[in-house]
Amino acid sequence: MKALVYNGPGQRSWRDVSDPVIEDPEDAIVRVDAVTICGTDLHILKGDVPTVDRGRVLGHEAVGTVLEVGDSVRGVTPGDRVLISCITACGRCAYCRAGRYGQCLGGGGWILGHLIDGTQAEQVRVPFADRSVHRLPAEVETESALLLADILPTAYEVGTLAGQVTPGDTVVIVGAGPIGLAALATCGLYSPAKLIVVEQAESRQKAALEHGADVALGAGDTVAAAVAELTGGLGADVAIEAVGVPETFELCTEVIRPGGRVANVGVHGAPATLHLEKLWIRDVTITTGLVDTSSTPRLLGMLAAGRLALPGLITHRFGLAEMQDAYDTFARPAETGALKVALFNEETLTT
Known part of the structure; x- marks a missing residue:
């Protein structure tokens, strides 16, 4: 598959990488239908986040379709349309039990596009899927849902x-x-x-x-x-x-x-x-703080009920293969007027 890979400060490439596979019974493999770029990704590319290794697939917010789940996953099934949260939660450690998922001690927290390969790819492996993806109601549009992965x-x-x-x-x-x-x-x-x-x-x-x-x-x-x-x-x-x-x-x-x-x-x-x-x-x-995403179900419910008015954040739209152009646009907001960019796979673009 294709993915956006961090090659060190100031260097990125859209290239072939191995398809993700189930590594743990709590994993899900998700086809990325829509993805965005975060200011944090720009910080990584500047070298501001030294914990990100060269060769890492970037990205931590997306909407997609579940392709495969591990044997222990109960909350979603193949074919489900889901929101991929920027924060992954084991659900068992002391912080997760307190709703502080961003500080997860059990292998979660902010790991996508940071400590493991992320969402700026054609597919992504999501650990702890029952607590790290959210099934989307039919009335919530993909583009609106994308804003609930991290920004909101x-x-x-x-x-x-x-x-x-x-x-x-x-x-x-x-x-x-x-x-x-x-x-x-x-x-x-x-x-x-x-x-x-x-x-x-x-x-x-x-x-x-x-x-x-x-x-x-x-x-x-x-x-x-x-x-x-x-x-x-x-x-x-x-x-x-x-x-x-x-x-x-x-x-x-x-x-x-x-x-x-x-x-x-x-x-x-x-x-x-x-x-x-x-x-x-x-x-x-x-x-100070890293988001926990404990509020995501509430925000998603408000969005589905028409009680949350989202600002018009997405100003530029691209195909997934136009990832490099999307980065160039997002990184120069004074010239391009970009607030948030969204990228869609071919199937999403044609439906």
Whole structure:
């Protein structure tokens, strides 16, 4: 089969690799019908995630059709249309029993496209299938489901829930890429008084305003001063970091009010300065986290019921064999206007 292979920092190839096979009775082999590229994949290609070995098939979010299951799999059968979660869960360790699947000690966590071959391929092996794939209701479209593999649960759990967004809050979201826009959508479920987005790219500012932001601040703004003015000098109740660079994290700590919460969602590849000399006296809570995807069934149910309005994140569509073009497009959002790209296999494209 064909797959997108990481060959070291700055190097990738779309090439032939061996088809996946059942290695454990809890495995499933899934044909990839639709897949996307994550900002984390770009971090891997930059060399920011040294735990990814050369030769690894990248990707950790997809929708597909089950082809084969191991003898111990009970939740899905061949022919089922499923969502492949970005997080794999053994279901038995102490963290899984607490719903903290991202910290799984039993061979799960974030492994797809990281520690084992991932989803940017024609087929993928998914360990612990009963807890790591979700059968899709007929009313949920493939393209919408794709956003629930990673983006929506990440923004919801690590941003909205960790930031404890409550009715009447002022929320500042730094970054209006896919995660930032997903955070915007999920924060909206809790009726904040004001949603402020900070983003340099004008196209993404526009997208944020179209999908619920009250204010979009950009390159020409003094952000901390603008937030103070918009909040009567108090600052934000919640600041969500959705980029993953030191400057944006530090900005979140500047715009937060005493007693506020900073929720870091971005994947960082370099150290950021924590100004405790300023923060220690202000009762500020800072959270970090890897998504657990414990919220995926709830989000999937809301989507099926028409209760979850997804922002228009997918801006570019490709065939699976156009993986290299999709990466080039996704990696240059300022030039291409890309938010999220989706790739479909031939059978999906023709149905």
